[in-house]
Amino acid sequence: MRHIYDGVLRRLDDEPLAVPDRVTDHVAGCGRCSARSAEIAHDTESAAQLFSAPQLVPDVDIAWARLQGELGSSRADEGDMRWPSARVRPRRARFPRVSLRAGLAMGAVGVVVVGTAAAATLTTIFAPTHVVPVSLSQSELRAIAAFTGLADGQTLGGFSTPNGSSTMRFGTITWSSRPAHPASSRAQAAAEAGLPVTLPSHLPAGVGAVRQFIVQPRVKAAVTFNPSAASLAGSSVTLDAGPAVVAEYAGASGTDVPTLGVATMRRPTARSAGASLRQIEAFLLSQPGTPPQLAEQIRLLGDLRTTLPVPVPPSVSVRSVQVAGWPGVLLADPSNAASAVVWEDSRGLVHAVVGILDSHDVLNVADQLG
Amino acid sequence: MGLQARHNERLERLDDGCGVAAFESFFRYHYLAVVRLAQSVVGDSQRAQDVAQDVFLAAYRRFPGDYEQAAGWVRVATVHTALNVLRGERRRDTRELRVQVVTSLPSAEDTVIERERRADVRRVLRRLPRRSAAVLVMRHGGMSYVEIADALGVRVGYVGTLLRRAESALRKEMDRETHL
Numbered sequence: 001m002r003h004i005y006d007g008v009l010r011r012l013d014d015e016p017l018a019v020p021d022r023v024t025d026h027v028a029g030c031g032r033c034s035a036r037s038a039e040i041a042h043d044t045e046s047a048a049q050l051f052s053a054p055q056l057v058p059d060v061d062i063a064w065a066r067l068q069g070e071l072g073s074s075r076a077d078e079g080d081m082r083w084p085s086a087r088v089r090p091r092r093a094r095f096p097r098v099s100l101r102a103g104l105a106m107g108a109v110g111v112v113v114v115g116t117a118a119a120a121t122l123t124t125i126f127a128p129t130h131v132v133p134v135s136l137s138q139s140e141l142r143a144i145a146a147f148t149g150l151a152d153g154q155t156l157g158g159f160s161t162p163n164g165s166s167t168m169r170f171g172t173i174t175w176s177s178r179p180a181h182p183a184s185s186r187a188q189a190a191a192e193a194g195l196p197v198t199l200p201s202h203l204p205a206g207v208g209a210v211r212q213f214i215v216q217p218r219v220k221a222a223v224t225f226n227p228s229a230a231s232l233a234g235s236s237v238t239l240d241a242g243p244a245v246v247a248e249y250a251g252a253s254g255t256d257v258p259t260l261g262v263a264t265m266r267r268p269t270a271r272s273a274g275a276s277l278r279q280i281e282a283f284l285l286s287q288p289g290t291p292p293q294l295a296e297q298i299r300l301l302g303d304l305r306t307t308l309p310v311p312v313p314p315s316v317s318v319r320s321v322q323v324a325g326w327p328g329v330l331l332a333d334p335s336n337a338a339s340a341v342v343w344e345d346s347r348g349l350v351h352a353v354v355g356i357l358d359s360h361d362v363l364n365v366a367d368q369l370g
Numbered sequence: 371m372g373l374q375a376r377h378n379e380r381l382e383r384l385d386d387g388c389g390v391a392a393f394e395s396f397f398r399y400h401y402l403a404v405v406r407l408a409q410s411v412v413g414d415s416q417r418a419q420d421v422a423q424d425v426f427l428a429a430y431r432r433f434p435g436d437y438e439q440a441a442g443w444v445r446v447a448t449v450h451t452a453l454n455v456l457r458g459e460r461r462r463d464t465r466e467l468r469v470q471v472v473t474s475l476p477s478a479e480d481t482v483i484e485r486e487r488r489a490d491v492r493r494v495l496r497r498l499p500r501r502s503a504a505v506l507v508m509r510h511g512g513m514s515y516v517e518i519a520d521a522l523g524v525r526v527g528y529v530g531t532l533l534r535r536a537e538s539a540l541r542k543e544m545d546r547e548t549h550l
Contacts, residue, residue, distance in 0.1 A: 007531030014530075015515060043537045050491050050544065051410050051510035060401050063419060064394060070427055071390070 003030065009037045013044050059327060061346065143291045170229040170283075175221035177242075182212050186247070189213035193243040195264055195349065200368040203249070204361035207260045211250040216265075218242040225275070232283050235274025242266060260355040260365065267348045310342050321363065323351075324370020332359045341366045389435045396437035397426055404448050407511040411452035411495065413488050421452050446521040449507045457496050494543040502536035509533055 004012075004023055012019045012027065027033045165174035183189035190197040192215045199210070221239045225232035244265030251259045272280060284290065310329050312318055319330045321341060328343030339362040340354040353366045404425060409418035425447045433440040495503045501522065508518045518533075519526040 005531065006534040007528065009530075010534040010537075011515060011530035014509070018515070040534060040537075043534075043541050046544075047506065047537045047540055048510055050487070050540070051506070060398055063401055063405075063422065064397055067397065067423055067426055070423065071393075071430060 004033045004036075006036070006040060009033065009040050010044070012037065013041050061325070065346075143289060146289055168223070169289075170232070171223055171225040173221055173223045175219060177219040178217040180214055180216040183215050183245075184213075186210075186213060189215050189245045189247075193217075193245045193264075195243065195245055195266065196347075197245050197247065197264055198369045199247055199262060200365045202364075202368065203260070204355070204357055204364065206252050206357070207355070208250040208252040211248045211258060214246045214248065216242050216244040216246070218266075229283060231279055232275045235272065235280075237270055237272045237280070239268065239270045241268035257356075260353070260357065262365070262369065263352040263354070265350050267344060267350050319359075323363070323366045326370060328366070330359055330363065343370070345370065392435065393430055393437055396429075396440065400441065400444055401426070403512075404444055407445060407448045407507070408452040410511055411449070411492075411507050412455050413492055417455060418452070421448060421455060425451055442517060442520065445511070445513060445517075446508075449504055449511070449521075453495070453500065453503055453507070456492055490544060490547040494540060494547060497543060498536065498539055501532065502539055505529070505532045506536045506540060 004026060008019060008023055009027070012023065016024065027037050163176045165172055183192060186197050186199065197213075219239075219241045221241075222236055223239075224236045225234065227233045229235075242265055244263060247262045248258045249260035249262075251257055275283075310331070312329075312331060317332050319332075321328045321330045321343075323341060323343040324345070326343050326345050328341050330339065330341045332339040337358070338354075338356050339359045340352060341362050342350065342352045343366070344350045351366070351369055353362050353369070355362050355365070357365075401422060404422045405415075405418050408421035408425075409415060412418055412421060425444050428447060429437070429440045429444050433443070495506070498506070505518060505522065508521060513521070515526050515529040518529045522529075522532070524532070
């Protein structure tokens with residue numbers, strides 16, 4: 001019998017039952033074909049490794065919602081055109097939504113929201129549909145502050161006054177809001193913020209009653225790039241965050257120290273006028289002052305107009321979780337004495353539950369809100 | 371009934387809502403596989419999801435009300451659409467896949483190695499002949515020899531030959547990348 005063709009040897013590796021027995025018998029008894037088969041199997045294995053990847057777990061509900069929007073608009077646009085081309089690119093918005101990458105790199109512009117530690121993790125931009133962790137050290141925060149020309153406290157939000165403006169290295173940022181203030185009840189907080197405020201019905205041991213509700217009105221901020229931003233000069237990005245409501249719980253023993261915070265806010269969004277998304281990203285990430293590891297993480301995010309990065313100090317442990325079916329990020333300090341979970345639901349509401357509690361308790365509370 | 375009339379009839383059926391429900395079911399069943407297939411080519415998750423979006427939108431229009439026929443088509447369309455995206459870009463080698471489910475933040479070293487490996491694979495996929503790139507992605511994306519043969523319009527017996535040549539070329543090109 002003639003030696004076996006490479007193509008058949010290749011299939012033998014994948015689909016042995018599809019190859020005639022005489023081929024298998026020949027390979028078993030032929031040193032040349034056997035060696036060749038091993039060589040081919042080695043290449044196959046190498047290729048398989050190259051194409052292997054961590055398994056992406058996309059959110060099908062979000063994807064379907066997105067596609068539904070496209071189906072609706074494309075059908076409306078179709079009119080009498082019944083044979084559209086097979087390949088259809090999504091239409092670009094006239095004012096492109098700005099990527100989180102750009103937003104995070106700006107840091108400073110990442111607006112802020114609620115004046116609590118819980119809310120501090122919720123700041124920043126865009127039309128995100130889910131959350132992901134991004135490691136952010138103090139030194140990187142300082143580098144961002146230096147790079148943008150803003151004070152440290154502004155890089156994660158927390159503008160010192162409700163209205164104002166500040167000069168950055170490459171432009172100016174102006175912001176406006178009203179100060180955060182307490183509300184007398186859940187109903188009042190919900191009415192003021194225009195948000196549904198859901199609270200857990202079962203609280204973990206050690207958590208007392210709601211101590212106060214805090215309402216943070218909507219915050220608007222605009223960055224206008226000056227000529228030092230080269231191709232971005234004259235462009236502007238408008239950021240819109242909040243409103244938000246935080247329910248603060250006291251300890252069960254009556255201490256005044258808050259043990260649990262439940263925050264709800266509208267997802268932050270941003271719009272750009274002038275520069276394209278790619279121009280903004282390219283500019284910000286190429287600035288020499290941008291911390292390289294942070295820039296790398298931002299690139300690794302992949303997108304994203306749809307991702308809300310949750311800044312995480314390097315010492316905090318991070319785990320991805322599902323909260324009522326929605327992807328979330330669970331953070332815990334090394335001793336597991338304090339934890340937080342952040343997620344976004346189908347209504348575009350971003351939630352955070354933060355407590356001096358272990359991860360299990362925090363997740364239990366979160367699941368009651370989802 | 372002419373093709374155009376049949377197509378219009380299907381679209382009308384689609385408009386009554388039943389079609390959308392059927393399409394949603396089809397979408398949910400195949401979405402994950404399509405995104406992963408696209409991801410194996412384009413690298414990052416967002417572009418993979420963009421590819422999937424395009425493919426399902428095209429399937430919706432191409433197979434109105436008759437999605438069972440579209441199951442194989444979406445995978446082939448995904449491979450070609452993803453390769454089009456890959457070959458249309460030249461500057462994204464530093465952007466890499468993000469996995470939404472993570473157990474911890476990856477170490478910097480792991481991230482760098484993984485990123486370089488994926489960038490190498492994408493560069494090689496751009497350089498390989500189109501059919502070789504397609505057969506590699508299809509096979510390592512889980513398509514059978516019969517499905518690949520249908521997709522490429524060749525005999526089943528020829529798929530092994532194409533695959534062998536493609537994997538051999540892949541190895542050589544990857545060696546070149548490593549020694550550049």
